Amino acid sequence: MVLRVVVAFILAVLVLSGGGIASAAPPYSGWSSGEAFTAVNTAELEFANGISKDGLTFYFQRGNATTSGEDIWIVQREATDAPWGTPQKLPATVNSTANDRAAFESPDGHWLFFASNRPGGRGGFDLMVSWRAHKHAGPPDFGWQDAVNIDTLGSPVNTPGFESGPTAFEDDSGALQLYFVSNPTGPQNNLVDIYLSVQKADGSFGAPTRDADLSSSGFNEGRPYIRHDGLEIFFNSNRPPGPQTDANIWVSTRATTSDRWSAPETVPVVSTTATEITPVLSWDARTLFYASNRSGLSGEIFFSTRTKLHGGP
Numbered sequence: 001m002v003l004r005v006v007v008a009f010i011l012a013v014l015v016l017s018g019g020g021i022a023s024a025a026p027p028y029s030g031w032s033s034g035e036a037f038t039a040v041n042t043a044e045l046e047f048a049n050g051i052s053k054d055g056l057t058f059y060f061q062r063g064n065a066t067t068s069g070e071d072i073w074i075v076q077r078e079a080t081d082a083p084w085g086t087p088q089k090l091p092a093t094v095n096s097t098a099n100d101r102a103a104f105e106s107p108d109g110h111w112l113f114f115a116s117n118r119p120g121g122r123g124g125f126d127l128m129v130s131w132r133a134h135k136h137a138g139p140p141d142f143g144w145q146d147a148v149n150i151d152t153l154g155s156p157v158n159t160p161g162f163e164s165g166p167t168a169f170e171d172d173s174g175a176l177q178l179y180f181v182s183n184p185t186g187p188q189n190n191l192v193d194i195y196l197s198v199q200k201a202d203g204s205f206g207a208p209t210r211d212a213d214l215s216s217s218g219f220n221e222g223r224p225y226i227r228h229d230g231l232e233i234f235f236n237s238n239r240p241p242g243p244q245t246d247a248n249i250w251v252s253t254r255a256t257t258s259d260r261w262s263a264p265e266t267v268p269v270v271s272t273t274a275t276e277i278t279p280v281l282s283w284d285a286r287t288l289f290y291a292s293n294r295s296g297l298s299g300e301i302f303f304s305t306r307t308k309l310h311g312g313p
Contacts, residue, residue, distance in 0.1 A: 027309040031269045031288060034302035036295065039084035040075050044068070045299035048280040048289040049114075050104040050167070053228070055080045055282055058289070059103040060087075060301060070099040072114060074142070091141040094130055101125075102165045102223060102278075106176065109135030112144060113178070115164035121149055124187055126158040127166055127180060154204035157197050159184035165223040165278075169230040171257060175199040179224045179233070182208065192220045194235060213261035214252055222247065223278045227285050230257040234267070234279035234288065242266050246275040249290055270304050 040046055040060055049059035049072065056077055063070040072095055075087040089095065094103075098118035105112055112130045130147040137143025151158050162183045168176040176199040183192045193215035195208040215221055219239040226233045232253045242248035248271035252261040267288075270276060274294035281288055289303045 028285065029307045029309060031267060031304040031306050033269055034290075034292065034294065034304050037289065037301040037303055040073070040087050041300045043297070046301050047101070047278045047291040047299055048301050049102055049278070050225075050280055051282055051289070052105050052109060053107050053283045055284070057105065058084070058280075059105065061101045061103070062087075062089075063099075065099045065101075069097070070101045071095045072100050072103045088139060091144065093141055093144045093146045099125075100128075104166050104168065106168060107170055107228065112147075113150070113166035113168070114147070115166070116147075122151065122158040123160045124162050125164050126150070127163050129153070150205065154202070155197070156207050157205050161185050162188045162190075162192065164188070167223075167225045169226050169228055171198075171230065175201075176205075177226075177230065177257075178205055179211070179226055180208075181221055181224065181235075189220055191218065192222065194221050194224050211261070214264060220247075225279050225281050227281055228283050231255070232281075232285070233261065234281060235264075236277040236279065236290075237264070239264075243271055243273050244275050247277045248272075249276045249279050249288075 044062050045064050047061050049061055051058050058075050060073055061070050062073050072090045073087050075084045077084045096116060096118040098116055100114060100116045103112055103114040110132055114128050115125045116128050117125045127150040128147045129150045130144045132143035132145060134143050164181055166178055166180040168178045171177055178197045180195055181192045182195045183190055194211045196211050197205040197208040199205050216237060216239040219237060222236040224233055224235040234249055234251050236247045237250050238245060238247045249267045250264040251267050252264045254261050272294060274292050276290050276292045279288055279290045287303055287305050289301055291299050292302050293299060
C-alpha cells in the first residue's frame with residue numbers, strides 16, 4: 001500500500017512537471033505598493049545594490065557618477081524586525097576615487113562583488129571582488145580586503161566594454177552562477193544585455209555567455225538580481241511594453257535551474273509610469289528593494305513586500 005502511494009506521488013510529480021521531476025517556484029502574493037526606504041534616502045542619488053543572506057546588512061550606492069562620484073554604502077540592523085541604523089560608507093579597500101557601484105554579497109558572506117571604473121581595468125566599468133575572512137566583521141573596514149579585478153582570479157569575465165550589476169546563486173554543486181550585465185564592445189546604456197558566468201572548481205569563473213531568454217534586442221537591461229534558489233530573477237529594462245520608456249522592473253521564472261527562463265514580464269504595482277531600476281530581493285523573497293524617481297527626486301530607494309502562499313499541488 002505504501003509503495004503504491006509513493007509510485008502515485010512520483011507519477012503525479014512527473015505529470016505536473018511535463019515528464020521530468022521539477023519543483024515549481026513557490027507561489028507568492030502580489031507586491032505591495034512601494035514605501036520609501038527612509039533610513040537611507042537623502043537628497044543625493046541612491047540606488048539599491050544588495051542585501052545579506054541574514055537580512056541584516058543592506059548595500060546601496062550613493063552619489064552621482066558624473067559629479068560627486070558613486071560610492072558603496074551599507075546600513076545594518078540587529079534583527080530583521082529591528083530598525084535600521086545609521087548608514088556607513090565602506091572603506092577604501094572597496095571604494096575608490098572613481099565610481100563604485102552595484103555591490104552584491106555572496107551567500108556565504110565572504111565575497112563582495114561590485115563594479116568600478118577605476119584605472120587599470122579592461123573597460124569603462126569592470127567587475128571587482130573583495131574577500132573577508134569573518135562575515136560578521138565590524139567597522140571601520142568590515143573585514144573587506146583590497147578589492148581586485150575579477151579577471152585577476154583567472155576569470156575572463158570583463159571586456160573592453162561595460163560590465164556591472166553582479167548577482168549570484170549557489171547551484172547544487174556549491175558553485176556560484178554569476179549573472180551580470182555587459183556590453184562587450186560599447187559603453188553603458190547602449191544595447192546592454194544579461195550574461196552568465198559559472199564558477200569553476202578552482203574558484204575562477206568561466207567565459208560569459210549572453211542569456212537570450214532574459215536579454216532583448218535593441219534595448220538595455222540592467223542590474224539582474226536572482227532569488228537564492230535560482231528560480232526567479234528580477235532586472236530593469238527599457239524594452240516595451242513597460243509603462244515607462246526609461247526603465248521598469250521585469251521578472252522571469254523557471255521550474256528548475258536547468259530549465260529556460262520564462263518570457264520576462266513587468267512587475268505589477270512595482271513598475272509604474274515612473275522609472276524603476278536596480279531591483280534587490282531579500283533571501284526570503286518577500287521584500288523587493290528598488291530605486292525610483294516616483295517621489296519627484298531623481299533617485300530614491302523604495303521597497304515592496306509580498307507574502308508566500310501555502311497550499312497548491
